[in-house]
Amino acid sequence: MPHAGCMKSCCKDLWKKPEKHLKVSAIAIIDPETEQSWMIDATPDFPAQQQIVIKENQSELKGIFLTHGHIGHYTGLMHLGREVMGASSIPVFAMPRMKSFLQNNGPWDQLVSLNNIAIRKLKNGEAVKLTSGLSITPFLVPHRDEYTETVGYRIDGPEKSLIYIPDIDKWLKWEKDIRDEVTNVDYALLDGSFYANGEIPNRDMSAIPHPFVTETMDLFNSTSTTDKSKIYFIHLNHTNPALKENSVAFKEVNDRGYRIAYEGQKLKL
Numbered sequence: 001m002p003h004a005g006c007m008k009s010c011c012k013d014l015w016k017k018p019e020k021h022l023k024v025s026a027i028a029i030i031d032p033e034t035e036q037s038w039m040i041d042a043t044p045d046f047p048a049q050q051q052i053v054i055k056e057n058q059s060e061l062k063g064i065f066l067t068h069g070h071i072g073h074y075t076g077l078m079h080l081g082r083e084v085m086g087a088s089s090i091p092v093f094a095m096p097r098m099k100s101f102l103q104n105n106g107p108w109d110q111l112v113s114l115n116n117i118a119i120r121k122l123k124n125g126e127a128v129k130l131t132s133g134l135s136i137t138p139f140l141v142p143h144r145d146e147y148t149e150t151v152g153y154r155i156d157g158p159e160k161s162l163i164y165i166p167d168i169d170k171w172l173k174w175e176k177d178i179r180d181e182v183t184n185v186d187y188a189l190l191d192g193s194f195y196a197n198g199e200i201p202n203r204d205m206s207a208i209p210h211p212f213v214t215e216t217m218d219l220f221n222s223t224s225t226t227d228k229s230k231i232y233f234i235h236l237n238h239t240n241p242a243l244k245e246n247s248v249a250f251k252e253v254n255d256r257g258y259r260i261a262y263e264g265q266k267l268k269l
Contacts, residue, residue, distance in 0.1 A: 003238035022243070022263060024072045025166055025235040027189065028053045029155060029269075031131055036062045038130060040153060040164060042092075046076025052264075063091035063120070065136060067166060069101050069148035077108065080116045089118040093128065095138065096121060098148040124151070133158035134269070141165060142173045144209070157269025160186035166235040167191055169209040171219060179220060182227050187267050190216060192233025192260070195240045195249050213242060213249075217256050228257035236260070 024043035030053065031037070037059035043049065054061050067073050080087040094102065099119050102108040111117045122128070127137040135156045143150035152165035163185050171178045182188045193210040194200070211219075213233055220228055233253065236242060241249035242260055253260055 039064045041073040042076030065093040068150035087116045092117045093120045141168045160269045162187040164189045189234045232259045232261040234261045
């Protein structure tokens, strides 16, 4: 944020304060021992995020894992093409429909034909070993799959594990129980796009379904304090009041035992 075309209170003042701009949601896996890294999603902020990964963390980018075909999650791939980096066979890990989408639609197909990227096909529930102590496993989740399927990822490290679900329609539409999934990991980075219904005036929010932060907190209301503390809300929309640390929403999230992820946060696996 700020969000294109937004002059509401959430964004208005930010246009004059570039130092307070926030990047599109994404994460990276960085192995300090091998000095290798992998990015999860290629966002419109790919240039800055790649710089953080390879320069600030002194690591070599070994691949990009995509979650789905919505603009905030794959369009950063354009920077790998000949008009920018002219990359050479960067591994891009994608599910079957996502792979087909990139191969059969321009300008993405040019990345394939010019060997800027090398698409590696993922399979639901099948782990990909990154190093001797790191693996990543995609799993399907229900979302607005207009062009591609949507996945979250489970990442297993030498000591701890994490699930990453930036987009899902509603938890109860999923065949799995999110409460069980959280119990079985150490960290859960979950879709926190919207705080509550009615957040976007004059929009039917059922047309852009996400679990409201309030819904997720209520769903976990009877779970243990330990499980609640594992949850970090991510992927917050520019309208989400929980983005502001001095807001009632931010305080409520923390008071109820949950967390709001912040830019640059590091979690040890």
